[in-house]
Amino acid sequence: MARDVPPAPAAGGARLTPRQLRYFVEIVKAGSLSGASGRLGIAQPALSQHIGAMEEALGARLFERHARGMRITAEGQRLYGRALSILDQLGALREDVRDAAANPRGRVRLAIAGALSTVLAAPLLRAVGERYPDIRLDLMEGLSQRVAELIESRAVDLAIFPGAADMEGVTARPLFTEKLYLFGAPGSLPGRGRTLRYARVADCALVAPDRRHDLRKMMEREAVAQGLSLNVRYELNSAPMTVALVREGLACAVLPRSAFGGMLPALPVQSRLIIEPQLDRVQSLVWSHDRPLGSAASALVDLIADVVEQALARQDI
Numbered sequence: 001m002a003r004d005v006p007p008a009p010a011a012g013g014a015r016l017t018p019r020q021l022r023y024f025v026e027i028v029k030a031g032s033l034s035g036a037s038g039r040l041g042i043a044q045p046a047l048s049q050h051i052g053a054m055e056e057a058l059g060a061r062l063f064e065r066h067a068r069g070m071r072i073t074a075e076g077q078r079l080y081g082r083a084l085s086i087l088d089q090l091g092a093l094r095e096d097v098r099d100a101a102a103n104p105r106g107r108v109r110l111a112i113a114g115a116l117s118t119v120l121a122a123p124l125l126r127a128v129g130e131r132y133p134d135i136r137l138d139l140m141e142g143l144s145q146r147v148a149e150l151i152e153s154r155a156v157d158l159a160i161f162p163g164a165a166d167m168e169g170v171t172a173r174p175l176f177t178e179k180l181y182l183f184g185a186p187g188s189l190p191g192r193g194r195t196l197r198y199a200r201v202a203d204c205a206l207v208a209p210d211r212r213h214d215l216r217k218m219m220e221r222e223a224v225a226q227g228l229s230l231n232v233r234y235e236l237n238s239a240p241m242t243v244a245l246v247r248e249g250l251a252c253a254v255l256p257r258s259a260f261g262g263m264l265p266a267l268p269v270q271s272r273l274i275i276e277p278q279l280d281r282v283q284s285l286v287w288s289h290d291r292p293l294g295s296a297a298s299a300l301v302d303l304i305a306d307v308v309e310q311a312l313a314r315q316d317i
Helices: 018-030 033-040 044-058 074-098 116-131 144-152 198-203 214-225 239-247 295-313
Strands: 063-066 069-072 106-113 135-142 158-162 170-179 181-184 195-197 205-208 231-235 253-255 270-275 280-288
Touching: 018 033, 018 044, 018 074, 033 044, 069 074, 106 116, 106 144, 106 295, 116 135, 116 295, 135 144, 135 295, 144 158, 144 214, 144 280, 158 295, 170 295, 195 198, 198 214, 198 270, 205 214, 205 239, 205 253, 214 253, 214 280, 239 253, 280 295
Parallel strands: 106 135, 106 158, 195 270, 205 231
Antiparallel strands: 063 069, 158 280, 170 280, 181 253, 181 270
16 A cells, blocks of 8 residues: 655644545544544554644644544544534535536535424425435424524534524524414413413413523513513423423413424414514524535525425415
């Protein structure tokens, strides 16, 4: 096997190559030089020299060696996160140069906050398969706070969540304004008609997310403004479990229509649009400023907006 000799660091500063970063990432994933050597097809001594050259260039130890192998250091962990981001961007660059705009291809990671994912997942995957068969769309869901963290850490390419206008370092494309309702089993809601003053929410036993959740923060801010005390009987950070409690008549809940996954007309549940004030929030499609979108992700921006518009027309959200 030909010996793979690492380039010497440039005088006057660190110089790392994409090849070194790729080798470093593989070593971290494999957990040892021997494991990475087999995956890369490169001799262990050559890999060790690459790591040594990187450590010299950076002025920091990336691994601690011990009798049973090696363990990544705190400095190595920081480099690992940056290396993944850099290699992703290089991959997107190759994709942009290679692929025509009319035929984008590649992997796009999209995170969707809360129950909105249950409404959009199937239509999005269907639309991507029909319009862009060479794009692989990976979906994940979580609380809005978690989804925002995924964008900030560059773990995903795109995300849909509320409250993005307050974030720095991102581009936020508003998709729609989501109104909030009070939901309950038949006969459990106060008042009559289609609307309900927010003050009446305090008359109900509620199921709500914990205080870290943006929806709970919105509810509490308005309660404080009106001098109200909310009766939160159950704290659940799960839309399906919240809906189950509402259906069983155990509690009422302040939720958007999307929490019911498009099945609201078929469920034994009543609703009142909250007014005085009307509670709403803007759901936006978000991506990082400092991470240019590849052709695949760029193509999905408009497609996602189209799918959301269709869901709005069906009154699923």
